[in-house]
Amino acid sequence: MSAVDEHAGRPARRGSVQNRLAAMLATTSTALAAPGAELTGAAPPVATPPPAASDRAQLLERLRRLMRVAADEAAARATPVSPQTELLSPETVWGEPGLPAGTIVENRHGPCYAVRDIMPLPVTYGISELGDLLRDVSRELSFLLGEGAPDEAPSLSRAVFLDTETTGLSGGTGAAAFLIGLARFRPGGGELELLQLVMRDYDEEPAMLAEFLAFLEGADLLVTYNGKAFDWPLLASRLISNRLSAPAPALPHLDALPVARRLWRLRLGGCRLVELERPLLAVQRVGDVPGYLIPNIYFDFVRGIDRGGLRQVLYHNRLDVLSLMGVTSSALSLLGAAFSGADTPLDGATALDLLSVARYLAAREEPDLAIASYRRALGALGQLRERWQGEVELGRLLLKQGDTAGATASFRDGVGALHAWPDALTAADFEVVDELAKVLEHRHKLVPEAAAAVTSGLTTLADRLRACQIGAREAEDLRSRWDHRLHRLKCKAEGRRWY
Amino acid sequence: MAGPDTLSLMLGEEERNRRIEQAIAELKLDYAERVTESRRTPAVPAKTAPFPQDLRPDLRDALRQRGVTSLFTHQVETYRRALAGENVVITTPTASGKTLCYNLPVLQRLLCDAEARAIYLFPTKALSRDQMAELHGIVGIQGLKEEGETGGAGDEEPLAPLAALGAYVYDGDTPQDRRRAVRQHARIVISNPDMLHAGILPHHTKWTNLFQNLRFVVLDELHQYRGVFGSHLANVMRRLRRVCAFYGTQPTYIASSATIANARELAEKLLEAPVSLIDESGAPRGEKEIALYNPPVVEPRLGLRRSHLAETVDLAERFIRRGLQTIVFARSRLHVEVLARELQERLPRHPVESPLVRPYRGGYLPKERRALETALKNGELRAIVSTNALELGIDIGSLDVAIISGFPGTIASFWQQAGRAGRRSTTSAAILVATSSPLDQFLVRHPDYFFGASPEQALIHPDNLLILYAHVRCAAFELPFQSGESFGAEDLEGILAFLEEQxxxxxxxxxxxxxxxxYPADHVSLRTVTSDNFVVVDQAGGGDGKPQIIGEVDFSSAPTTLHEKAIYLHGGVEYQVESLDWVGRKAYVRRVRSDYFTDAITYTKVKILDVFAEERSIRRALVEHRGQAAVTMAHGEVHVVSQVVGFKKIKFNTMENVGAGDVTLPENEKHTTAFWLTLESSLWEDLPFGRAELIDGLLGMATLLHTLAPLILLCDALDIGVTVGEDAEGWCEPLGRGLPSARLRPVQTSADADPAAFRPTLFLYDSFPGGMGLAETLYVQHQRLVRDAVARLQECECEHGCPSCVGPINWSGARSKAVATRLLERLAAILAGRHDEPVPSSWR
Structure with missing residues (x-):
């Protein structure tokens, strides 16, 4: 830099961080000012360099000051500041009540903590019998796995159920899984093994991950709840960060969350694991810890601030793994019932679930199974709104399969139900009228009947408009659509051009 | 003057040359007094070299298909050095084929090594899109298909086919469903520093393919990475190197930059590695006339000149009417609109009724730019009026004349804008039309600043504690720090200990x-301009009477422009601020008719915390003062507190002060670095000025030094704060818009009794907390700064001050100019050691 040359030989007195900080303190606090340290530029205030420890302290002080100014600005912007956690002694003495009884396992990466439970079957969880997962569910599993299914008949005898607890965030390299909850059936099938791997501190992560990989050896299926979006990518990221390799080729992965949404959203609404436990498994958690608290519980544990809270997290994770197994079992049962076609009487709830199954099957191109499930479900739905929504869907599916008569019957049932329907109707509910008219006109060539169907729709609309959840505008659209259809049908019946 | 019929013609080369020479000659003849300088840069023939021997045949063919049969020497040099693993920075002029400089070695390497990958970083998204189109053009590679499975072909063939090279943009606009495919298949990831910082590095485990095979990192427009942005980028590069080291790679860096004084130094500071400079262009250039044009003085006493906008229109019309294609650069969007409208009115329309002149605004899509380019090529369009959006490497083809309306702020920008005119074989012209700002007025009289070596240094301070701290957090998120690791020049373990404490x-x-x-990166913006803006809400709103947002003001300007009762000017309309919601970041305004505007009065107190270096100079002439300093120059760490305390009402046109008001706003404090200049009594006590006049003079000096400083610092005037006062408990002078007559009360200082104790000090400080190195450079360069300021004062024609020197006469006090001139002359003499000499600071 030529500018420097101009001033060559003139010593710049730019000091070290420590000196800068010292001067900063000297001008702000007289107590700390060394005599003669005024801005005379004479001798530096301290003859010998200060010891490293005080350098550090000074840098810390400077950072605190800078941050305070920055924080003041931030406070003016009303950004909430995360609460400052007081740091206690980081001394970690294992053996204090913090975790349930377990063992320290060691591998070539070092130690980590493992809580292992081996339970002889049967194991009852709520109303669910977890051992039932070992029955032949190859058909159901093949269906659920779709293209990811292995060639030979899959089973759950060598599946690993997985759920992790993490330090928060939904991704990014700064998030870690500190607890890996695992379950599998022991070879021979007589026992259920639960294993919770815990890193008691961050340096145990590689060992914990290595144990996890060892547990996966011999497994042929991974079952998780939201694991495709969350647990597995996070673990894959942690493996890379710790220079460990994920199993190759990748294990087939059954994520039960999207399955649960298909099967139970209609009936239950929310499909978080805890929301399914009570209705499906009759399990009620007591004293469970809310998920959002878990990262801080772990941080407190690691820092030695509070080592007691982690026990609850292990409990929470254990319930998550068991519920995952229970919900998986429920899903397989529900599908199994549809596949077997067993004609057992259905209550309203089961009928709704079966309707969901029917829709799932239809979406996955299993029309025969879907039609059978629709029929059974609709038969038991009675006067539920889903009834003729299902009829319309079934009718459309039947049409696609070439069963015109069946479709017509479905649509007729639907239109019939419209008249008798006690509750408010929506515009979508009336689509069944159009479907019936179309099938009568085009497939059966019964133009007058088609016109009659439309007329009945108009009548129902007029009768029920007051009770309908239909806006004036929507009703007008509906009416003009039908008027137009009616006009066209009349023209057609009279053999003249309608246009 | 050529008739309008010529407007629709496209000119042949010879004819164009004839016309431009004629236009230049006429300009010099007609306005001999206004053209302060006109120089011609000679034509330079091309220096070419054959394709390198090892250049892959498919790449050769691709180049030949585009009409490239040989390369320029600097392209070959970059190719050789980059492939040998040398980091390089290229500073050849605009339109010298810089893009090919980095594309060539990158493509060669990627074709020879089927796994190799590269990252391209551009400072703006528009540039990214442009460069992706450019790359796809070279190699005929296609954009990512929805199925996007082309990448797999590399497995069977040892050499990847050219068409299988995926070059994709990955930035905030990349749809979520595509990102995964880009991560998997892109061989060249085109992005920006912000995305690398917040979207890629924190998720590096999803990018293992990229980081395990990263061979090149390309940084275009390197000079943009200066100040706060550059200091952030240097830290992002530290993080990138850390992540690469984790995956075992050490990429080669290829950078390109506009011509600045310290391109290599900047690159080495950004990359913390040795970098070779390639600055000898092999590209041909036609002759170019560079003219500096100063609008005529219309009111000599007040130093008022004719508006540079009006002059720009006149000049542009001259050239456009001759059928010469012209680009006009204006300094703001508003000016672009005004100039374009005026030119459209003056010029006839094209036979097909499309205007001959069109404004260009930032944010055009490549397709829209192509349309403009085509219109330029076929003669439908004669001129473009643009903001600096077209200054960056976005290609719109070459034109005959560039008219730069107002100095664009940096000499590097000036040359980039001037480079938009210039064809390889014919003459072109670039004309700077000066505004009345001191900087413009200084430059039109000192052309050597343009033609000599660039004085501008891009400064960065990657170890600014606040910035470093932010990136240590980000880096710790990406990979745990280990004992013994280093990151930046400060004590890393100290910062880590602090973070542990937090x-x-x-x-x-x-x-x-x-x-x-x-996510730490989510809270760190790399750009100075944070998203933390104030919105301006018009209560009455549009036609429907609903409140309507009419503008945005950045955080630092809000106190001075949006305080209650302020007149806020927007689109030429006056609004009055009715209330300011400081926490909610909203200002509620209502339209008013007002014959005045408001000027906020700010108190800025500076307390010196630490002196990094200082220099005391004495006046040799004063024997009785031997040993006593006359002036002290220093730089160091300071604490700055500023607060808007009131405002003045200034009448439009007459600039009369017609009233005042109080304002209560929170204090704003920061630690930063400053350069300062203390005038000791031995400098001024024998001058025939009173105390108040001395301060007027000092304020005038402050105005002048503040506007001239960016010439050395390659920064915006807003990056530097200025104040006049005494250190610590002493008085400080209220400033309105950097101008002094805001004085609310008579000057009272701690030293009314003892003149020797009165030590007025002028501070120029870094606006960004912690400092960007601006203060230190000003300290090192203070001789130049003072020398330039003296020259400006001596040559300014006004009598008692004007906007082009110490500020308009009404604002700076009657004798401000006279006092400032005497003080600065004396200062310059002392510093230059003519009849006074500086002495080392230790001798006192």
């Missing part, structure tokens, strides 16, 4: 682990 990190077994449930 509960952000946890130390265990030699490593610091991230223990916070948040």
């Amino acid at each position: 509960g952000v990190l946890h130390f265990k077994n030699g490593k610091w682990f991230w223990t916070e449930d948040s």
Whole structure:
């Protein structure tokens, strides 16, 4: 830099961080000012360099000051500041009540903590019998796995159920899984093994991950709840960060969350694991810890601030793994019932679930199974709104399969139900009228009947408009659509051009 | 003057040359007094070299298909050095084929090594899109198909086919469903520093393919990475190197930059590695006339000149009417609109009724730009009026004349804008039309600043504690720090200990682990301009009477422009601020008719915390003062507190002060670095000025030095704060818009009794907390700064001050100019050692 040359030989007195900080303190606090340290530029205030420890302290002080100014600005912007956690002694003495009884396992990466439970079957969880997962569910599993299914008949005898607890965030390299909850059936099938791997501190992560990989050896299926979006990518990221390799080729992965949404959203609404436990498994958690608290519980544990809270997290994770197994079992049962076609009487709830199954099957191109499930479900739905929504869907599916008569019957049932329907109707509910008219006109060539169907729709609309959840505008659209259809049908019946 | 019929013609080369020479000659003849300088840069023939021997045949063919049969020497040099693993920075002029400089070695390497990958970083998204189109053009590679499975072909063939090279943009606009495919298949990832910082590095485990095989990192428009942005980028590069080291790679860096004084130094500071400079262009250039044009003085006493906008229109019309294609650069969007409208009115329309002149605004899509380019090529369009949006490497083809309306702020920008005119074989012209700002007025009289070596230094300060701290957090999130690791020049373990104390990190077994449930990068913006803006809400709103947002003001300007009762000017309309919601970041305004505007009065107190270096000079002439300094120059760390305390009402046109008001706003404080200049009594006590006049003079000096400083610092005037006062408990002078007559009360200082104790000091400080190195450079360069300021004062024609020197006469006090001139002359003499000499600071 030529500018420097101009001033060559003139010593710049730019000091070290420590000196800068010292001067900063000297001008702000007289107590700390060394005599003669005024801005005379004479001798530096301290003859010998200060010891490293005080350098550090000074840098810390400077950072605190800078941050305070920055924080003041931030406070003016009303950004909430995360609460400052007081740091206690980081001394970690294992053996204090913090975790349930377990063992320290060691591998070539070092130690980590493992809580292992081996339970002889049967194991009852709520109303669910977890051992039932070992029955032949190859058909159901093949269906659920779709293209990811292995060639030979899959089973759950060598599946690993997985759920992790993490330090928060939904991704990014700064998030870690500190607890890996695992379950599998022991070879021979007589026992259920639960294993919770815990890193008691961050340096145990590689060992914990290595144990996890060892547990996966011999497994042929991974079952998780939201694991495709969350647990597995996070673990894959942690493996890379710790220079460990994920199993190759990748294990087939059954994520039960999207399955649960298909099967139970209609009936239950929310499909978080805890929301399914009570209705499906009759399990009620007591004293469970809310998920959002878990990262801080772990941080407190690691820092030695509070080592007691982690026990609850292990409990929470254990319930998550068991519920995952229970919900998986429920899903397989529900599908199994549809596949077997067993004609057992259905209550309203089961009928709704079966309707969901029917829709799932239809979406996955299993029309025969879907039609059978629709029929059974609709038969038991009675006067539920889903009834003729299902009829319309079934009718459309039947049409696609070439069963015109069946479709017509479905649509007729639907239109019939419209008249008798006690509750408010929506515009979508009336689509069944159009479907019936179309099938009568085009497939059966019964133009007058088609016109009659439309007329009945108009009548129902007029009768029920007051009770309908239909806006004036929507009703007008509906009416003009039908008027137009009616006009066209009349023209057609009279053999003249309608246009 | 050529008739309008010529407007629709496209000119042949010879004819164009004839016309431009004629236009230049006429300009010099007609306005001999206004053209302060006109120089011609000679034509330079091309220096070419054959394709390198090892250049792959498919790449050769691709180049030949585009009409490239040989390369320029600098392209070959970059190719050789980059492939040999040398980091390079290229500073050849605009339109010298810089893009090919980096594309060539990157493509060669990627074709020879089927796994190799590269990252291209551009400062703007528009540039990214442009360069992707350019790359796809060279190699005929296609954009990512929805199925996007082309990448797999590399497995069977040892050499990847050219068409299989995926070059994709990955930035905030990339749809979520495409990102995964880009991560998997892109061989060249085109992005920006912000995305690398917040979208790629924190998720590096999803990018293993990229980082394990990263061979090249390309940084275009390197000179943009200066100040706060550059200091952030240097830290992002530290993080990138850390992540690459984790995956075992060490990429080569290829950078390109506009011509600045310290391109290589900047690159080495940004990359913290040796970098070779390639600055000898092999590209041909036609002759170019560079003219500096100063609008005529219309009111000599007040130093008022004719508006540079009006002059720009006149000049542009001259050239456009001759059928010469012209680009006009204006300094703001508003000016672009005004100039374009005026030119459209003056010029006839094209036979097909499309205007001959069109404004260009930022944010045009490549397709729209192509349309403009085509219109330029076929003669439908004669001129473009643009902001600096077209200054960056976005290609719109070459034109005959560039008219730069107002100095664009940096000499590097000036040359980039001037480079938009210039064809390889014919003459072109670039004309700077000066505004009345001191900087413009200085430059039109000192052309050597343009033609000599660039004085501008891009400064960065990657170890600014606040910035470093932010990136240590980000880096700790990406990979745990280990004992003994280094990151920046400060004590890393000290910062880590601080983060541990804050509960952000946890130390265990030699490593610091991230223990916070948040993404640190999300809270760090690399750009100075934060998203933390104030919105301006018009209460009455549009036609429907609903409140309507009419503008945005950045955080630092809000106190001075949006305080209650302020007149806020927007689109030429006056609004009055009715209330300011400081916490909610909203200002509620209502339209008013007002014959005045408001000027906020700010108190800025500076307290010196530490002196990094200082220099005391004495006046040799004063024997009785031997040993006593006359002036002290220094730089160091300071504490700055500023507060808007009131405002003045200034009448439009007459600039009369017609009233005042109080304002209560929170104080704004920061630690930063400053350069200062203290006038000791021995400098001024024998001058025939009173105390108040001395301060007027000092304020005038402050105005002048503040506007001239960016010439050395390659920064915006807003990056530097200025104030006049005494250190610590002493008085400080209220400033309105950097101008003084805001004085609310008579000057009272701690030293009314003892003149020797009165030590007025002029501070120029870094606006960004912690400083960007601006203060230190000003300290090192203070002789130049003072010398330039003296020259400006001596040559300014006004009598008692004007906007082009110490500020308009009404604002700076009657004798401001006279006092400032005497003080600065004396200062310059002392510093130059003519009849006074500086002495080392230790001798006192």
